[in-house]
Amino acid sequence: MKTNPGIHAATGSSDLPDSFEAGVSAASEALSGLSGRTPQVLMVFGAMRFDHRDLLKGVMSIFGTVPIVGGTTAGEISTAGYSTGSVVVMAIASDYLQFVPGIGHNMSSDERACAVYMASDILSKGSFGQEAALLVFPNGMGGDGLRVLDGLHSVLGPGFEILGGYLGDDERFQSTFQYYNGMVYRDAIVGLMIYYRMDCVRTGIGVRSGFESIGNSFVCTASEGNIVREFDHVRALDLYKDFLGEERSARLPGVCLEYPFGLIDPELSTDGSDMFQLRCGLSVDHAKGTISLAASIPSGSSVTLTTASRGDIIQGARMAAEQALAGLSGAIPRLVVMFSCVGRKLVLGRRIQEEVAAIKECFGEKVPLIGFYTYGEIGPVNKMKPGYDMAKFHNETVVLWVIGEEYS
Numbered sequence: 001m002k003t004n005p006g007i008h009a010a011t012g013s014s015d016l017p018d019s020f021e022a023g024v025s026a027a028s029e030a031l032s033g034l035s036g037r038t039p040q041v042l043m044v045f046g047a048m049r050f051d052h053r054d055l056l057k058g059v060m061s062i063f064g065t066v067p068i069v070g071g072t073t074a075g076e077i078s079t080a081g082y083s084t085g086s087v088v089v090m091a092i093a094s095d096y097l098q099f100v101p102g103i104g105h106n107m108s109s110d111e112r113a114c115a116v117y118m119a120s121d122i123l124s125k126g127s128f129g130q131e132a133a134l135l136v137f138p139n140g141m142g143g144d145g146l147r148v149l150d151g152l153h154s155v156l157g158p159g160f161e162i163l164g165g166y167l168g169d170d171e172r173f174q175s176t177f178q179y180y181n182g183m184v185y186r187d188a189i190v191g192l193m194i195y196y197r198m199d200c201v202r203t204g205i206g207v208r209s210g211f212e213s214i215g216n217s218f219v220c221t222a223s224e225g226n227i228v229r230e231f232d233h234v235r236a237l238d239l240y241k242d243f244l245g246e247e248r249s250a251r252l253p254g255v256c257l258e259y260p261f262g263l264i265d266p267e268l269s270t271d272g273s274d275m276f277q278l279r280c281g282l283s284v285d286h287a288k289g290t291i292s293l294a295a296s297i298p299s300g301s302s303v304t305l306t307t308a309s310r311g312d313i314i315q316g317a318r319m320a321a322e323q324a325l326a327g328l329s330g331a332i333p334r335l336v337v338m339f340s341c342v343g344r345k346l347v348l349g350r351r352i353q354e355e356v357a358a359i360k361e362c363f364g365e366k367v368p369l370i371g372f373y374t375y376g377e378i379g380p381v382n383k384m385k386p387g388y389d390m391a392k393f394h395n396e397t398v399v400l401w402v403i404g405e406e407y408s
Helices: 019-033 052-063 111-123 145-156 236-249 310-327 342-363
Strands: 007-014 041-046 068-072 076-078 081-083 087-094 097-104 131-138 162-165 177-180 183-186 189-196 201-208 218-224 227-231 261-264 276-279 281-285 290-293 302-307 332-341 369-374 377-380 391-394 398-405
Touching: 007 019, 007 076, 007 332, 019 041, 019 052, 019 087, 041 052, 041 076, 041 369, 052 068, 052 087, 052 177, 052 183, 068 131, 068 189, 076 087, 081 342, 087 097, 087 332, 087 369, 097 111, 097 177, 111 131, 111 145, 111 189, 131 145, 145 162, 145 377, 145 391, 162 332, 162 369, 162 398, 177 189, 201 310, 201 377, 218 236, 227 236, 236 281, 236 290, 276 302, 276 391, 310 332, 310 342, 310 398, 332 342, 332 377, 342 369, 342 398, 377 398
Parallel strands: 041 068, 131 162, 332 369
Antiparallel strands: 007 087, 041 087, 068 177, 076 081, 076 369, 097 189, 131 189, 162 377, 177 183, 201 398, 218 227, 218 302, 227 290, 261 276, 261 302, 281 290, 332 398, 377 391
């Protein structure tokens, strides 16, 4: 019977003012948690305030040439909880896992082509003939999230296990940075393929929001890319304002975080119950009556308006953790990667720590955790249910990916 863990992960975090020293501090903490083991890969997520080249130099001064993936955020998450103005690092070492990073460039020019290039870059480095999952970290200001998924599915197939978070810039909504093997990029998609042994490793996925439909539905009758022009042949912003009322409409576009659209998915909606992926408005054009979203709502799609209380959002995180844990089928969780929407963070306000706490309570306080607050999330609605296992684009959602180890 196997008694010693075969998967080892450790995290570190730092909010030191100097970028290099912050990288050194977070990396040193992660290294100490590996108890002498040599990591195969690092995930690094940092706040916009840093000199990012110096930050990564600090990390590499501890870990050398260990591959790095990651980027900037709208808030950092680690085993220590939620933090801001910080850098978080996870180091992973395992005989049961193999890691292959890749990158695609010029995302905003062609999101699909960039995703295809990134996935092809990874596959060109060799396949290890095992089960695999792909983590992706796209530029959060790079365009239509649906086109990224379209590109990934065209290379990997619709049922491939894909998770990810769109990188942020501390709510400036201007430009994000991507980290790849010690270098800093703009307008890229960074990916990490994780190959794992099926005889001793299981992965679990949790995707939940806590948002519910307010009971209405309407049809998108005109859209262009990620800009919605009409709902039910009425200017999109006018209809949205009618639903919100005068007082809430005065808080546009910020109020979009509290009342995101639910894109009803006809492929997943059964027995009179509508399944939807959330779409959050990023900006509005009062003159044209349009709403710009993080991902497109195609013309002809059915849409509903949704909302949630702070308690609902925290409960959604708890449900995502329970879903991911159930997917392990009894395997012991060894590490958790968390992607949660910046909209959830802004709605939760001072209760932000409760979201991470609910997840840690489910998996265990000491299970290594890393992640960030995103500008969009990727994950399947239900990995364990046939027909529901295709990765989707989400807003206002928490996506969890957990690696578990089986003992036999």
